[in-house]
Amino acid sequence: xxxxxxxxxxxxxxxxxxxxxxxxxxxxxxxxxxxxxxxxxxxxxxxxxxxxxxxxxxxxxxxxxxxxxxxxxxxxxxxxxxxxxxxxxxxxxxxxxxxxxxxxxxxxxxxxxxxxxxxxxxxxxxxxxxxxxxxxxxxxxxxxxxxxxxxxxxxxxxxxxxxxxxxxxxxxxxxxxxxxxxxxxxxxxxxxxxxxxxxxxxxxxxxxxxx
Amino acid sequence: xxxxxxxxxxxxxxxxxxxxxxxxxxxxxxxxxxxxxxxxxxxxxxxxxxxxxxxxxxxxxxxxxxxxxxxxxxxxxxxxxxxxxxxxxxxxxxxxxxxxxxxxxxxxxxxxxxxxxxxxxxxxxxxxxxxxxxxxxxxxxxxxxxxxxxxxxxxxxxxxxxxxxxxxxxxxxxxxxxxxxxxxxxxxxxxxxxxxxxxxxxxxxxxxxxxxxxxxxxxxxxxxxxxxxxxxxxxxxxxxxxxxxxxxxxxxxxxxxxxxxxxxxxxxxxxxxxxxxxxxxxxxxxxxxxxxxxxxxxxxxxxxxxxxxxxxxxxxxxxxxxxxxxxxxxxxxxxxxxxxxxxxxxxxxxxxxxxxxxxxxxxxxxxxxxxxxxxxxxxxxxxxxxxxxxxxxxxxxxxxxxxxxxxxxxxxxxxxxxxxxxxxxxxxxxxxxxxxxxxxxxxxxxxxxxxxxxxxxxxxxxxxxxxxxxxxxxxxxxxxxxxxxxxxxxxxxxxxxxxxxxxxxxxxxxxxxxxxxxxxxxxxxxxxxxxxxxxxxxxxxxxxxxxxxxxxxxxxxxxxxxxxxxxxxxxxxxxxxxxxxxxxxxxxxxxxxxxxxxxxxxxxxxxxxxxxxxxxxxxxxxxxxxxxxxxxxxxxxxxxxxxxxxxxxxxxxxxxxxxxxxxxxxxxxxxxxxxxxxxxxxxxxxxxxxxxxxxxxxxxxxxxxxxxxxxxxxxxxxxxxxxxxxxxxxxxxxxxxxxxxxxxxxxxxxxxxxxxxxx
Numbered sequence: 001x002x003x004x005x006x007x008x009x010x011x012x013x014x015x016x017x018x019x020x021x022x023x024x025x026x027x028x029x030x031x032x033x034x035x036x037x038x039x040x041x042x043x044x045x046x047x048x049x050x051x052x053x054x055x056x057x058x059x060x061x062x063x064x065x066x067x068x069x070x071x072x073x074x075x076x077x078x079x080x081x082x083x084x085x086x087x088x089x090x091x092x093x094x095x096x097x098x099x100x101x102x103x104x105x106x107x108x109x110x111x112x113x114x115x116x117x118x119x120x121x122x123x124x125x126x127x128x129x130x131x132x133x134x135x136x137x138x139x140x141x142x143x144x145x146x147x148x149x150x151x152x153x154x155x156x157x158x159x160x161x162x163x164x165x166x167x168x169x170x171x172x173x174x175x176x177x178x179x180x181x182x183x184x185x186x187x188x189x190x191x192x193x194x195x196x197x198x199x200x201x202x203x204x205x206x207x208x209x210x211x
Numbered sequence: 212x213x214x215x216x217x218x219x220x221x222x223x224x225x226x227x228x229x230x231x232x233x234x235x236x237x238x239x240x241x242x243x244x245x246x247x248x249x250x251x252x253x254x255x256x257x258x259x260x261x262x263x264x265x266x267x268x269x270x271x272x273x274x275x276x277x278x279x280x281x282x283x284x285x286x287x288x289x290x291x292x293x294x295x296x297x298x299x300x301x302x303x304x305x306x307x308x309x310x311x312x313x314x315x316x317x318x319x320x321x322x323x324x325x326x327x328x329x330x331x332x333x334x335x336x337x338x339x340x341x342x343x344x345x346x347x348x349x350x351x352x353x354x355x356x357x358x359x360x361x362x363x364x365x366x367x368x369x370x371x372x373x374x375x376x377x378x379x380x381x382x383x384x385x386x387x388x389x390x391x392x393x394x395x396x397x398x399x400x401x402x403x404x405x406x407x408x409x410x411x412x413x414x415x416x417x418x419x420x421x422x423x424x425x426x427x428x429x430x431x432x433x434x435x436x437x438x439x440x441x442x443x444x445x446x447x448x449x450x451x452x453x454x455x456x457x458x459x460x461x462x463x464x465x466x467x468x469x470x471x472x473x474x475x476x477x478x479x480x481x482x483x484x485x486x487x488x489x490x491x492x493x494x495x496x497x498x499x500x501x502x503x504x505x506x507x508x509x510x511x512x513x514x515x516x517x518x519x520x521x522x523x524x525x526x527x528x529x530x531x532x533x534x535x536x537x538x539x540x541x542x543x544x545x546x547x548x549x550x551x552x553x554x555x556x557x558x559x560x561x562x563x564x565x566x567x568x569x570x571x572x573x574x575x576x577x578x579x580x581x582x583x584x585x586x587x588x589x590x591x592x593x594x595x596x597x598x599x600x601x602x603x604x605x606x607x608x609x610x611x612x613x614x615x616x617x618x619x620x621x622x623x624x625x626x627x628x629x630x631x632x633x634x635x636x637x638x639x640x641x642x643x644x645x646x647x648x649x650x651x652x653x654x655x656x657x658x659x660x661x662x663x664x665x666x667x668x669x670x671x672x673x674x675x676x677x678x679x680x681x682x683x684x685x686x687x688x689x690x691x692x693x694x695x696x697x698x699x700x701x702x703x704x705x706x707x708x709x710x711x712x713x714x715x716x717x718x719x720x721x722x723x724x725x726x727x728x729x730x731x732x733x734x735x736x737x738x739x740x741x742x743x744x745x746x747x748x749x750x751x752x753x754x755x756x757x758x759x760x761x762x763x764x765x766x767x768x769x770x771x772x773x774x775x776x777x778x779x780x781x782x783x784x785x786x787x788x789x790x791x792x793x794x795x796x797x798x799x800x801x802x803x804x805x806x807x808x809x810x811x812x813x814x815x816x817x818x819x820x821x822x823x824x825x826x827x828x829x830x831x832x833x834x835x836x837x838x839x840x841x842x843x844x845x846x847x848x849x850x851x852x853x854x855x856x857x858x859x860x861x862x863x864x865x866x867x868x869x870x871x872x873x874x875x876x877x878x879x880x881x882x883x884x885x886x887x888x889x890x891x892x893x894x895x896x897x898x899x900x901x902x903x904x905x906x907x908x909x910x911x912x913x914x915x916x917x918x919x920x921x922x923x924x925x926x927x928x929x930x931x932x933x934x935x936x937x938x939x940x941x942x943x944x945x946x947x948x949x950x951x952x953x954x955x956x957x958x959x960x961x962x963x964x965x966x967x968x969x970x
Contacts (some may be wrong), residue, residue, distance in 0.1 A: 008784055039620055041718045042815040047780050060784065060804075073811045080804065126227065178337075 005058040009169050010080050011162070012110075014102050015087035017066030017096040020121040023065045023152035024087065024170055028162050033153050040065040043071045052166055059166060078109035081174075083165045088136075090149065091128040096120075096135070103143060113176075115168045116145045119161055123149040133182045216244065217251050328370070335365040339378060349396070351389045352461055355468045358385060386469065393465040394478075400458040403484055407454050408490070408514030409507055412576075414450040414508065415517050416569075419576040450514070451521040459522075463529060469531050472483050476529055482573065483519065487538055490515050491545040493553070502565040505553070509573045512546055520580050539582050547586040554594050560605060563598050564675055567591065598676045599694050603702045606669050610706040613661045619719040619726075622653040622660075636660040638736040639729065654818070655729040656722050663733055664705060670695050670741055684747035691741045699730065700758045706761040711769050717812065720766045720773070721819050726819070727759035727766075734758065767823045771830035774812065778834040781805035785842060790934060791854035798865040799858065805835070806869045813874045821877040828875050828883065836886040843893070844926050850934035851927065853898075863887060889918035897927055902958045909965065921965035928959055 013021040022040050025031055030045035045062045062081065064074035078084070086102050088095040099118060103142040106114065120136045123129075133149055140147030146164060216237070219230045234244045288335065338361050345354035362382050369375055459479075466475035493508045516539055524528040550570065557563050570591060574584045624630040626649055633653060637660035644651050673694050677687045715723075742748060784801040809831055816824050843851070843859060871882035884891075896905055896916050905924065908914030932955055 004783070005505070008786070039718070040716075041721075041810045044716070045777075045808070047783070058784065060780075070815075073815070076807060076811075080800070 004056070006055040007170075007173075008058045008060060009082050009166055011059055011061045011083040011085065011165060012062050012077055013061065013085045013087060014074070014105070015066055015085075015119075016089070016092070016098050017073055018091065019066065019087045019089040019095045020152050021066065021085075021087050022042060022063050022162075023120060024085070024119065024150060024158055024207045025061055027152040027155055027158045028061070033155070035153075039067060040070075042070050043077060050166060052163070052170055054140040055170070057166055057170065059110070059162065061162075075105065075109045078106060078114075079111060081110060083115040083117070083169050084110060085117050085161065085165065086145070087121050088131070089122050090120045090131045090133075090136070091122050091125050093130045096131040096139075099139060103145075113172065115165055115172060116143075117165045117168075118143075118145050119157075119159060120147070120149040121152060123156065124151040124154045176195065217247055247929055256650055256883040292516070302579050305724055321831070332369050332372075335361065335369050335375070335378070338365055345706055346385065346389060346392070349392065351393050351396075351465050352468070354389055355465060358382060358389075359468075383521075389465065390469055390471070391460045394929050396458045397462045397479070397482075400456075401486065402464070403458075403901050404454050404518055405486060405489075408518055409510040410514065411453050411517050412510030412512065412514030413506075414453065415576050415580070416572050418450065419579055422579070423572075423575060429658060429673060450517055454518060456525070459529070472528075477851075479529055480534055484538060487515060487542055491549065493549060497526070502562055505566050505571055508549075509569055512542065513573060513576055516542070516577075516582060517580055520582070525826060536583070540585075543583070547590045550590055551593065555597055557597075558601055558604065559599065559673060560601050563594065563601060567594060567598070567676055571964070579701055588662055595676055598674065599697075600696075602669060602672055603698055606620070606665060606698060607702045607706055608702050610662065611709070613658060613665065614706055614710050614841070617656060617658045617661075619656050619658065619722040620655050621655065621722070623650050624653070625650045637729075638733060655726050658722075659726050659729045659733075662730060663737075666695055666737060667740060669698055670737070670744070674744065684745045688741050688745040688747040691745065692738055695741065696758060697732065699734070703730075704759055704762045708757070708765055709763075711765045713767060714773065714776075717770060717816070720770045721816055723766045724763050724820065724823055725818050727763055731758050763823070767826050770816075770819075770823060770827045774827055774831040775810065775834040777812075778805065778838065779832055782835070782838045782842070787842070787855055787858065789848050789850060789855045789930075790937070791851045791858055792852065792859060794854050794857040797861070802862040802865050810869070810874055816875075821875070824875040825877050827939070828878070832866075832870050832883045833886045836890055839863060840890040840893070843890070844923060846926075848930065850937060851930040852934040853931065855934075856894070856897060857933070860898060863890060863894060867891065892916045892918045893923055893927065896924060897931065902954070906961055921962045925959060925962040925966060928955065928962065931955075932959070 012044055013025060015021055017039060022044075023033060023067050025046050028047050040063055043062060043064050045060055047058060047060050049056055049058050051057070058085045062077050064070070064077065084106055086106075091097075103116075106116065118136065118140050120131065120133065123133075136147055136149065146168070148161050148164070150161055152158060216230050216233050220227060223230070225529060234241060237243065338357055342354055342357040344363060345351075345357060348660055361378070366379055370822065438927060463472070463475060466472050490511045493504065499722060516535075519530050519535050519538070523535050550566075557566070570587065574587050575590075577584045577587075622633055624633060630644075630649075630651055637655075639653070639655075644653070670691055674687065674691055677690065707727075710723075781801050781804060785799065786801070787799070809828075813824065813828055816827065819827075839859070840864065842848075867884055867887050870887060871881070873880075874883075892915070895901070901916075903920065904914075905916045908916060909921070911917070935952075
């Protein structure tokens with residue numbers, strides 16, 4: 001079967017319940033918006049292929065449930081992600097304050113070199129705004145994470161955010177590849193090998209227990 | 212002798228011959244005779260002289276006297292002339308007078324006779340003028356009577372005058388004029404009742420309504436409230452009193468007098484029939500626009516027939532029972548069909564209700580007037596069906612709204628108040644929840660109470676129609692139950708199905724399944740509610756268990772589709788290197804991701820009925836197996852190295868592990884593994900290089916590789932061969948490798964043969 005893409009990036013959307021993670025994803029994957037709120041159960045994902053500097057990049061974007069009760073399910077997905085979107089709601093102070101907790105979560109569960117980005121969603125609701133753009137920027141600067149205010153409803157900065165994150169991941173990957181490997185090798189294969197070295201497989205049954 | 216002869220001559224006057232002869236023959240002859248004659252003459256002369264002497268004196272005297280008389284005569288003559296002149300003078304005036312008198316007399320006579328004649332004519336003329344004035348005053352009936360008198364009594368009595376002839380000539384003309392005029396009156400009347408009949412109908416309907424609402428209590432109450440009302444009301448008591456029938460009756464009389472009663476009746480009926488036709492065509496075109504046009508239509512129809520019915524009872528033969536019933540039956544079918552066409556377009560239930568009320572009233576009024584109502588009750592039934600349709604359509608809209616705005620998340624209540632609000636609207640068993648601390652969570656979403664309330668609303672609305680139709684409580688309840696379950700099983704389920712037309716998130720689907728179950732359980736409460744409001748016994752016979760089965764099936768199917776789609780998305784991420792030399796020893800990441808995703812999803816589907824979860828996991832597993840197998844046999848992949856084969860095998864093992872782990876309860880043991888069976892056998896066959904048993908067992912039931920077709924085996928073997936050839940194209944083959952290659956070719960040949968046998 002011919003390959004339909006050049007590389008696959010796994011992205012993760014996290015943030016409090018109701019900040020609009022699903023809406024952002026819906027906007028990015030279907031270019032649509034649904035006003036009614038349907039909370040996500042557990043985890044869901046969407047796939048969209050984008051063109052990045054002539055490369056076909058498949059983005060598998062995992063949408064997590066913000067609700068506390070799904071936390072155990074969702075944290076399992078941190079490790080595999082190459083990029084994480086931290087989403088807060090500009091009309092909800094609490095969701096902004098919780099970003100720090102979410103970052104801590106990432107530090108605990110995700111791989112160290114994961115690319116991050118903070119999104120202040122619902123920036124179309126200026127009248128209800130509780131968190132200024134400056135405070136968002138301030139927080140982002142503190143953690144050295146990129147930041148952008150988005151509106152899934154008005155389709156503002158959503159594309160930009162995902163493209164930016166994907167580009168950063170791509171840049172990081174190429175950099176790593178150059179550093180560790182002479183040009184020509186396949187990055188995916190190389191990474192798989194690197195992983196393989198870390199674990200000592202005995203039988204397939206023991207591997208399954210990891211799951 | 213001579214003497215004798217003379218004597219003779221003197222004595223005889225004639226016949227003198229013999230005397231003459233004697234003269235001639237006598238003696239002396241003729242001289243003697245002349246002598247004698249002379250003597251004789253002398254003698255006579257002497258005598259004459261003597262005589263004269265004697266009379267002379269007397270003569271003189273006489274003359275004298277004569278002279279005297281002459282003067283006297285003259286005198287007399289003068290006198291007489293005088294007198295004559297006098298007389299003449301005096302008679303002349305007399306004569307003129309006399310003539311004048313005569314003339315006067317004649318005039319007098321004439322006058323008298325004229326007067327006499329005139330007196331004869333006078334009544335005729337007065338009658339004639341009376342006639343004229345009667346005609347003028349449009350009192351046609353007396354005019355006709357007068358005309359009759361004129362024609363048959365008065366005219367013959369009077370002589371043949373020219374003017375009489377004129378009058379006689381006038382009579383038919385007048386008669387015609389009267390007939391025309393009365394016809395005109397009739398037309399006016401017809402026109403008039405056309406405008407009045409809606410009022411008549413309206414009044415009759417009002418009276419019918421009053422009558423229907425009449426009960427002892429009401430009457431007493433009314434009397435108490437307005438004790439004077441009945442006395443005060445001076446308006447028409449009966450609807451037909453609104454119409455002045457006199458022109459019609461007059462007209463009828465006139466035509467009776469004219470001897471054209473039958474024609475008239477025919478004409479009247481024809482006219483009315485035509486009017487009926489007009490009445491039956493709704494004037495405002497669309498009756499379904501407003502109740503007002505419907506009302507006026509029914510009023511007009513009813514009014515029309517009330518008037519006819521009145522004419523039937525008042526007699527005069529203008530309207531016969533047969534004719535009335537005939538016209539009515541023609542009309543009532545038309546009315547029914549008009550109403551049918553018009554009501555079938557109505558989409559406003561309120562309008563339908565008021566129309567139904569009007570028709571019921573109409574039917575009752577018809578009964579009061581003794582007209583058969585026949586197709587109308589049937590129409591009401593048809594309308595009931597249509598009403599149910601309309602309501603359902605409306606409720607489809609409502610349900611659609613509810614569904615559009617539904618969050619499909621369980622209701623969460625923060626305090627007792629909110630909890631009570633939910634419990635008030637929806638009957639559910641709250642025993643378990645009572646003890647829980649707030650916020651409590653209901654298992655169902657807000658959709659359930661909303662739909663439940665709407666179904667109740669629907670039942671209310673539905674029952675509104677059947678009210679006043681004279682149905683028993685039991686029948687109403689049964690029909691209401693039928694409609695309510697139809698609403699749920701058809702309209703609501705339809706809305707749900709429409710919902711499924713676009714892909715829904717899993718959670719919505721799960722909640723929908725849960726919600727439908729709660730709604731189904733609530734049906735018995737709905738039945739109880741129906742029996743309460745209809746006052747009939749509770750019927751619990753109908754088990755509505757599978758009311759939403761279709762919707763649930765749809766939801767389950769969607770869940771399956773959803774999962775299959777996710778599986779597809781994962782498998783689209785496959786990144787196999789088909790020429791892999793050495794397997795990584797670890798499952799591909801898309802497989803591990805997929806399996807952890809699936810187990811996550813399946814645990815979050817806990818609320819789902821077992822059946823649905825089993826179906827979902829079955830669908831997902833089957834999809835995975837199919838896709839992996841297709842991947843392996845994909846004609847686009849030309850070569851497969853054994854390394855790649857082992858990698859795939861490893862992935863399949865992961866999936867089998869997942870399947871064997873009983874991801875949801877309720878599965879048959881090993882059931883999910885069966886989906887992988889054919890793939891597993893194929894992989895085992897190739898990796899185990901167990902061709903001898905395969906070829907031996909072929910065609911035997913229950914063989915180790917029974918699910919592997921020669922074609923598939925051959926396809927995969929070809930791919931392996933391709934890969935091996937490619938990798939070892941430049942290297943020198945060892946002996947055992949050569950043998951292996953040989954075996955491979957043989958197997959391939961055999962497989963091809965088998966394939967040909969089958970094909």
